[in-house]
Amino acid sequence: MRPLFHPAIEDVQPEAILHALSDPRRAAIFARITKAGCVEACSAVSAVGDQVIPKSSLSSHFKILREAGLIRCERHGVEMRNHSRCAEVEARFPGLLSAIMNAYAAS
Amino acid sequence: MRPLFHPAIEDVQPEAILHALSDPRRAAIFARITKAGCVEACSAVSAVGDQVIPKSSLSSHFKILREAGLIRCERHGVEMRNHSRCAEVEARFPGLLSAIMNAYAAS
DNA sequence: CCCATAGTTCGGGATTTCGGAACTACTGAA
DNA sequence: TTCAGTAGTTCCGAAATCCCGAACTATGGG
Numbered sequence: 001m002r003p004l005f006h007p008a009i010e011d012v013q014p015e016a017i018l019h020a021l022s023d024p025r026r027a028a029i030f031a032r033i034t035k036a037g038c039v040e041a042c043s044a045v046s047a048v049g050d051q052v053i054p055k056s057s058l059s060s061h062f063k064i065l066r067e068a069g070l071i072r073c074e075r076h077g078v079e080m081r082n083h084s085r086c087a088e089v090e091a092r093f094p095g096l097l098s099a100i101m102n103a104y105a106a107s
Numbered sequence: 108m109r110p111l112f113h114p115a116i117e118d119v120q121p122e123a124i125l126h127a128l129s130d131p132r133r134a135a136i137f138a139r140i141t142k143a144g145c146v147e148a149c150s151a152v153s154a155v156g157d158q159v160i161p162k163s164s165l166s167s168h169f170k171i172l173r174e175a176g177l178i179r180c181e182r183h184g185v186e187m188r189n190h191s192r193c194a195e196v197e198a199r200f201p202g203l204l205s206a207i208m209n210a211y212a213a214s
Numbered sequence: 215c216c217c218a219t220a221g222t223t224c225g226g227g228a229t230t231t232c233g234g235a236a237c238t239a240c241t242g243a244a
Numbered sequence: 245t246t247c248a249g250t251a252g253t254t255c256c257g258a259a260a261t262c263c264c265g266a267a268c269t270a271t272g273g274g
Contacts, residue, residue, distance in 0.1 A: 014210035015131050022125035043220065054264050059221055078220050078271045093210040099202040103121035106200065150251065161233050166253055185240045185251050 004066065004073050009088045012069035017089070017096065020068035025053060026061050027104050030070055034084040034101075041079040111173065111180050116195045119176035124196070124203065127175035132160065133168050134211050137177055141191040141208075148186040 021027045028048045033040050042062055046053060053061070062082065065071045072083045090097055128134045135155045140147050149169055153160060160168070169189070172178045179190045197204055 014207065014214050015129050015134075017210075018125045018129035018207065022122050022129050024122050027122075041220080055221070056223085056264055056266090057262090059223085060262085060264095062221090075221090075271085078218095080221070093206065093213065095202050095206040096210050099200065099206040100121065100125065103124070103200040103203050107121050148251080162252070163233055163235090163254080164231085166251095167231080167233095169252090182239085182252090185249095187252070 006066060006072055007069045009069065009085070009092055012089065012092060014093065014096070016068040017070060017093070020064050020070055021100050023061070024048075024104070025051070026065055027100070029061060030065055030084070031101055031104070033071055033082050034086050039081050039083060042082065043079075113173060113179055114176045116176065116192070116199055119196065119199060121200065121203070123175040124177060124200070127171050127177055128207055130168070131155075131211070132158070133172055134207070136168060137172055137191070138208055138211070140178055140189050141193050146188050146190060149189065150186075 021030065025048045029045050032045055042058060043055070046055070046058065062071070062073065062080075066073050069089060070085055072085055073080050074083075075081075086097055128137065132155045136152050139152055149165060150162070153162070153165065169178070169180065169187075173180050176196060177192055179192055180187050181190075182188075193204055
């Protein structure tokens, strides 16, 4: 399997990050990956709140997060490990991710 | 003319703000309104960069910014005055708007 | 092999966005 | 008061995007 595309941190665009996180389900997925020590399988987040997410939708959510530069995905056997790129993104856009996650937590 | 709808600051949702600002043109419009002492006519931002924005599109951009709680619009004679709600939003979601605007400025 | 599991891709229906044209709201001048 | 001009909104069809079930691919264990 060919390795998945990940943008270099300097190619990461604010609009892509805002678009990715403007969906509360994606924001919740990203928050969970970031909190969970930066490693988790995709299907581990098969539901957000009480809402079940079909796996085709889930797959596209992960793709959007990945292409926005928010997560890094690599296959380990049959499952995927998802690492948060939180630290890299924070270095490039200081305060952005923490402010967004705080805003969701406060709402 | 009936007054335009504006959400109360406590009803403002992070996803609406992120969605509104995930479009670089809307982000540029918001930045301009915020910088320009919080007052400006809609048609004063008829272009962003070298890209002309048709007025029906401009109207919908302003509507999205307004309904997201980012700006306050009121008619004064034939034109509209747009005030940034930046301070209110910063109070509700500390650091959010400044981080977003900095990210755009840095990219 | 064959099966089970984890994700991806495909397809087409629902939703959203875009922008030109027509419309409304307001002002000032004749 | 009527007319003309300016500022924005609404309408509507085309284009783009989102959503999710079904089919498919990739991997590992019997």
